[in-house]
Amino acid sequence: MPGEQVSARVDIWIWSVRLTRTRSIASDACRGGHVRVNGVRVKPAHVVRAGDEVRLRLEGRERVVVVSRVITKRVGAPVAAECYVDKSPPPPPREEAVTVAVRARGAGRPTKRERRSIDKLLGRPPAGGAGPPATG
Template identity: 40%
Template sequence: MHKDKDEQPVRIDKWLWAARFFKTRSIATDAIDGGHVHLNGDRVKPARALKVGDRLRIRTLGDEFEVVVEALSDRRGPASVAQTLYRETDESLQARERRREEEALAPQFDHPAARGRPTKKWRRQLHRFERSNQD
C-alpha cells in the first residue's frame, strides 16, 4: 500500500483519491483545477508529483484541511490505512473544531413546512402575513 521514498512519486490527484479526501479521482482532478487544492501555498495541476513532507491545503465540500504528506500511495484502501498517508496540522484541527462549534451555535431557520412545494394552507398563511405587513 505504501511506497518507499525511493520509489516513483505519485500524482497529486491519485494521492488525494487514495487518502480519501475525494470519492473519485475525477472529483479530485476537478477540485485541483478549480483551485481548491494548494501544494506548499501554490496552485497546482493534477499531474503534479507529491513528495513526503509536502504541505497541502484541501478544501472539500464538507470542510477545509491543511495536511502534511507522510507517505505516498496511488491505491485506495481502507480508511484506517488512508489516514496514515497524512498528518493534519494542529492549526487545521483547531480551525475545524472552531467551525464545528460555530455551526452548532448558529441559529437554524428551518421551517418543517417550507420543504418542497408549499401546501395550500401554508400559502394562505404566507399571503395573510404579506398583506398584514403591507399596511
C-alpha cells in the same frame, strides 16, 4: 507496501488517502482551484512528494495535511491515516450549519397557511400589509 512511490499526481494521492470519495472529485477540486500544494494552486497532474503540505477546500471545510507517505492505490482508512499528518482546523459545530426546509417532492405549491408559517420562520414581515385606504 504495494503502490508506494517517491512521488505521485496530487489528484491520485488525495483520492488514495480518502480525502475525497472519487478521483474525479479530486481532479475537479484541483481544476477549480480548491487544492494548494505548499501554498500554490495546482492542477491535477502536479507531483506531490513526502513533506509537502496539501490544502484541500471541499464541502465548506478546509483540510490541511502534510504528506508523510506517497501512495497511488486506494487503501483502507487506518492505512490511509498513516500517510499524512492532519493539521486541519476542527470542523464547525453542527449548530452552526444552516438547516434548509425541505418539501416533499410533488407536494406542489405551498398553501397560504404554509407560506405564512415559512415567512414567520424566516422572520419576514407579513405579506399584504397596509395598503392605501379604500375610498368608497
